[in-house]
Each structure stands twice: as C-alpha cells, then as structure tokens.
Amino acid sequence: MHLFKKFLGIVLTIIIAVSGLTICVDAATFKGTSKLTSLGNSVSGITVKWSQNKKADGYRIFRKSGKSALKQIATVKDGKKLSYVDKKVKSNVKYTYAVKAYKGKSAGVMSKTKSILRVGTPKVTLSNALAGIKVSWGKVAGATKYAVSMRKSGQKTFKLAYYGKKTSYIYDVVKNNTSYEFKVKAVIGKTTGAYTTLQTKCFLDPPKNFHAEEYQDDLTGITIDWNGVKGAEGYYIYRSLKKENNFKRIANVKAEGKNYFVYVDKTCVSINSYKYYAVSYKGSDKSAKSEISADVYGYLENEDTPLYLTISKGEVYTDIYDKAHKYGADNSISWSSNNSKIVSVTSVGVMTGVSKGTAKITAKGMYENKMRKIHIYVTVK
Numbered sequence: 001m002h003l004f005k006k007f008l009g010i011v012l013t014i015i016i017a018v019s020g021l022t023i024c025v026d027a028a029t030f031k032g033t034s035k036l037t038s039l040g041n042s043v044s045g046i047t048v049k050w051s052q053n054k055k056a057d058g059y060r061i062f063r064k065s066g067k068s069a070l071k072q073i074a075t076v077k078d079g080k081k082l083s084y085v086d087k088k089v090k091s092n093v094k095y096t097y098a099v100k101a102y103k104g105k106s107a108g109v110m111s112k113t114k115s116i117l118r119v120g121t122p123k124v125t126l127s128n129a130l131a132g133i134k135v136s137w138g139k140v141a142g143a144t145k146y147a148v149s150m151r152k153s154g155q156k157t158f159k160l161a162y163y164g165k166k167t168s169y170i171y172d173v174v175k176n177n178t179s180y181e182f183k184v185k186a187v188i189g190k191t192t193g194a195y196t197t198l199q200t201k202c203f204l205d206p207p208k209n210f211h212a213e214e215y216q217d218d219l220t221g222i223t224i225d226w227n228g229v230k231g232a233e234g235y236y237i238y239r240s241l242k243k244e245n246n247f248k249r250i251a252n253v254k255a256e257g258k259n260y261f262v263y264v265d266k267t268c269v270s271i272n273s274y275k276y277y278a279v280s281y282k283g284s285d286k287s288a289k290s291e292i293s294a295d296v297y298g299y300l301e302n303e304d305t306p307l308y309l310t311i312s313k314g315e316v317y318t319d320i321y322d323k324a325h326k327y328g329a330d331n332s333i334s335w336s337s338n339n340s341k342i343v344s345v346t347s348v349g350v351m352t353g354v355s356k357g358t359a360k361i362t363a364k365g366m367y368e369n370k371m372r373k374i375h376i377y378v379t380v381k
Helices: 002-029 319-326
Strands: 036-041 046-050 058-065 071-076 083-086 094-103 114-117 124-128 133-137 145-152 159-164 168-171 178-188 199-203 208-214 222-227 234-241 248-254 260-265 273-282 307-311 333-337 343-345 351-353 357-367 370-380
Touching: 036 094, 036 114, 046 094, 058 083, 071 083, 124 178, 124 199, 133 178, 145 168, 159 168, 208 273, 222 273, 234 260, 248 260, 333 343, 343 357, 351 370
Parallel strands: 307 370
Antiparallel strands: 036 046, 046 083, 058 071, 058 094, 094 114, 124 133, 133 168, 145 159, 145 178, 178 199, 208 222, 222 260, 234 248, 234 273, 333 357, 343 351, 357 370
C-alpha cells in the first residue's frame, strides 16, 4: 500500500511537470509581432491600423498622451480585424499608439509606436439665406483654419469653396430649385481632420412681392398675397404682434402649380396690429424669409386669444376706439371692465388707468349672426 501511494505520487508529479512544461512551451513559441501601419483622424475619433499576424487570435491596443506611460485601451478579439477607432480622444491633443498580437494568454512583441495630433470634426448646419446657402459649423478646439468643399448634386468632383478662420460661409453661386452638397474639415497647423459627412441643401428663393393688408370686402380677416417660387412645394406663413418679435407659423399653403397666392388670416383679433412673413419650402428645405409686411390691424373675431396691455395711472388709451371706429364697428361693440377702480372703459372702448393693478376688459360684438367677445388684460403701473 505504501509503495502504491509512492508510485501514484510520482506519476502525478510527472503529469504536472509535463503539463507545466507544455504551457511554457506554448507561451514561448508565440513570439509574433504586428506592425502599426497608420494612424488617421476620422469623424468619430482616431483610426488605428496594423498588419496581420496569421497566427494571432487578436490584438491589444495601447495608447498614451503627453508624458504618460502606454496603457492598454482595447482588445480586438479577431485575428483578421486590422483596425480600431479610438473614440475617447480630444481635439488638439497628441496621442501615441502601439499594438501587440496575442495568442491564447500569450502576447507577442510590442510594435513600434506612432503618434498623431487629434483634430476634431466640426458639426455643420446648412440654411438658405437671401444671397445663397449658408454653411455654419461649431468651433473645434485648437483649429487654426477650416476648409469647406462643395459640389453641385450629381457632379463627381468637389471644389474648395472656403479656407479660413471663420465658422460660417455663404456660397452665393446658386440657382433656385437646385441642390448642392457640402463637407467641412478643421485644420490645426499642418494636420488636417476628417471631412464631415456629406450634407445637401436645395436652394430656394423666398416668396416674391409679399405683403398684407386689411380685407376690405366683409372684414373677415387680414389678406396676405405673394408671387410663387419655381420648384416650391408650398409656403409657410408666420405672424407676430406688432410690438413683439415672436413670429409663429400660422399656415401652410400648398403650391398646387399656381404662381400667385392669396391667404386670409381669420384668426386675428381687433385692437391688435400684426406683421407677417413667409418662406418657400421643398421637403425639409426652407428658403430665407420674405420681406416682413407692414403692420396691419386685426378684427373682433377670435374670442380664444386674450390680449395684454400696459398703461400708466391717469393715462387715457384711445387706440382701441380709433381702430373700432375705423371699421364702423363702434356702434356694435360693447365694452365693460371687471374692476373700474383700476381701469375704466367707455361705451366706445376708451380706457383710463385709475389705480395700480390689473383689470379685465371685455369687448362684445355681433359678427356673422354670432356674438363674439375678446378679453383684454390691462395692467396699470
């Protein structure tokens, strides 16, 4: 029994020794190398490329910046994949890379290092201006210049349209209803970044001869008219109060093959003055703004839109009366105040600021056999 245990121990020792020797031999036999072939600035980061080692299971990527030591940042678990994009990089920073091939748990020899200055890729937006297509882009850290290349859609060759320090450029050699393609890259010293992905914009002229006026036939709203633009699918109409600059889209008028357009804004209200503009559109592309119309009075029509007014204590406000009288509506509109100790109002809409505070003025009138009303919130300072 004693001899058997001793024999078993010897056998196990031999097995372990042989196994260990085998592992060591496997590790020692893989001395594979892989050459770092190139580094390049791409849109999303730095692209690292290397040569293939046919015996390798994969590759380990190392990086450093400044005076720091090389550290492994990634493992590519595919012996046939020969590139990696390092996305965790910052513009205007110099990075140094190396690569190791590996097989199993054994790594080959570290490649020689290569370095590159990261040049970021700007974010680009295109918009139609009156003079042409405006190309705008965000600043890239460290960038000394920017290059804008363009071509007419359908052409094969790009041409350099702009090279300089600005972050916007208007390409003005354009034709209406024609598409153009643009790409932008940043430059730091002698190192260039990658071009942005291609962006396309169709240039459209804005609506011509745009204007608005009071509708004179039956006082149903404000009439807006303009001449059309070739290629436009339609027109967006925008409106703002006279004293503000908060234009909001109120209508979409389809082109339908016409050359002249009329739109009546029936959502306006009396005692307010409005201004308008329009843009042409085709798909997602919009033209620059048309000219802004002159100020135009509205009508007593929309009881859902409250009005707001600020006057001084003791001030007599007659503008409401003037507008109502202009349209001969003063005899059909009644006026009332919910607090005459703050704001008083006469039967024809003349308001007086009595004391500090806010009062609600209500105007009622018949229109198209229906009683309409609007509320005016008047604040006295």
